[in-house]
Amino acid sequence: MIHRLAFHARRAGMxxxxxxxxxxxxxxxxxxxxxxxxxxxQAVFSFPPDIIPRPPVLTWAEEAWTxxxxxxxxxxxxxxxxxxxxxxxxxxxxxxYPLAQMRxxxxxxxxxxxxxxxFMPGEVMLLPRFLVVSQLGMADSYLGIILPGVLSAFGIxxxxxxxxxxxxxxxxxxxxxxxxxxxxxxxxxxxxxxxxLAILGVFGFISVWNSxxxxxxxxxxxxxxxxxxxxxxLAGITGTDVRSLAAGTVISILPVIVFFMLMQRHVLExxxxxxxx
Numbered sequence: 001m002i003h004r005l006a007f008h009a010r011r012a013g014m015x016x017x018x019x020x021x022x023x024x025x026x027x028x029x030x031x032x033x034x035x036x037x038x039x040x041x042q043a044v045f046s047f048p049p050d051i052i053p054r055p056p057v058l059t060w061a062e063e064a065w066t067x068x069x070x071x072x073x074x075x076x077x078x079x080x081x082x083x084x085x086x087x088x089x090x091x092x093x094x095x096x097y098p099l100a101q102m103r104x105x106x107x108x109x110x111x112x113x114x115x116x117x118x119f120m121p122g123e124v125m126l127l128p129r130f131l132v133v134s135q136l137g138m139a140d141s142y143l144g145i146i147l148p149g150v151l152s153a154f155g156i157x158x159x160x161x162x163x164x165x166x167x168x169x170x171x172x173x174x175x176x177x178x179x180x181x182x183x184x185x186x187x188x189x190x191x192x193x194x195x196x197l198a199i200l201g202v203f204g205f206i207s208v209w210n211s212x213x214x215x216x217x218x219x220x221x222x223x224x225x226x227x228x229x230x231x232x233x234l235a236g237i238t239g240t241d242v243r244s245l246a247a248g249t250v251i252s253i254l255p256v257i258v259f260f261m262l263m264q265r266h267v268l269e270x271x272x273x274x275x276x277x
Contacts (some may be wrong), residue, residue, distance in 0.1 A: 003088070036060055036247035044242050064248035067237050073230030074252075076211055080226055081143065084149045085204040089197055092155030097185050099156070100163035101171055111160065118153045123213070130217055144218045145226075149208060154202050162196040163189050198220065198266030205259050227252045 030051060035044045037053040037060075098104070099111050129148050130139075138144035162235065166189060174184050190197070212228040219225060225233065234248045 012250060033250055036241055036250045038243065044246075049112060053271070060216035060243040061251060063170075063241075064234060064244045066252065067244065068230055068234050068248075069223070070230065070248065070251070073225050073227045076224060076253075077226040078143075081205055081208045081209075082147055083142075084146050084208045085201060087150045088152055088155060088204050089160070089200050091150050092152055092200065093159050093185070093197070094195070095156045096159035096163055097181075097189055100160045100164070101168070101184075102181075103187075114156055115248045119244075126213070126217055129214075131136050133218060139218055140220045140224070140226065141218075145215050148214065149211070152204075153206075157197055157231065158200060159193060162193045167194050199262050202263050205254055209256055215263070224265075 007058065011233045019126060029051070034053060037056040038044060039053065039056075039059075042054060043050065082111045095114075098106060124138040133139050133148070138147065170188060171184060174188060179187075209226075210228055212232070214265050215226050216232075219229070222233065231245075231248055231252055235245055
């Protein structure tokens with residue numbers, strides 16, 4: 001009886017800790033959502049905090065939607081994500097496969113050189129990337145945003161580790177049966193790495209959707225702005241109007257939440273496999 005009570009007490013304590021951690025992460029979004037739905041008569045900032053809107057209104061969402069070309073910015077981000085993320089995953093996989101399953105001179109040196117770039121701050125690469133993009137005539141264009149985002153040391157590293165976990169006997173047997181490398185890559189490696197590809201897809205989606213500094217450096221034409229730059233533009237227009245800015249931010253976050261919910265099962269499979277490994 002005592003052991004059972006101790007077990008239930010530990011489980012209750014664990015749930016309390018998990019709920020507290022969840023509130024730390026979810027709390028800021030709930031405050032943002034509350035500010036976006038509060039009527040003008042209700043204070044946004046108060047102590048103690050007043051989270052529940054009375055009554056909820058969509059006025060601020062309509063104001064944010066019309067203050068800037070919101071739909072245009074959303075479609076720009078959808079275009080960037082739809083092109084960049086598949087290319088990012090494909091290029092990472094094509095680079096990772098030979099580093100994991102082929103034997104050639106300098107393989108380890110190339111892999112460690114790629115890993116070394118992960119420790120460089122992104123801001124260090126802004127000027128060289130901008131100079132290259134400008135010299136190629138891709139400044140102030142979608143292409144100038146997309147191409148630098150296609151290469152990722154993190155994606156290559158993660159997929160290389162996954163591909164290296166595929167039994168070498170399977171790959172050797174496929175080669176013995178006459179399969180060429182691209183067929184092995186497409187029919188053996190990619191299916192084996194499906195959970196990892198899903199994780200990279202989620203990370204890539206969030207990274208491209210929230211991309212701010214690089215588009216700000218490359219783009220001059222405001223009609224090409226992604227949603228992250230659009231929200232900054234909205235902040236400049238609305239000034240101290242916290243409610244409209246909060247409503248615009250909530251709208252911009254919703255696609256990320258929907259995408260993560262759609263990919264959640266695959267991400268959990270990948271995490272479960274990593275724990276088992």
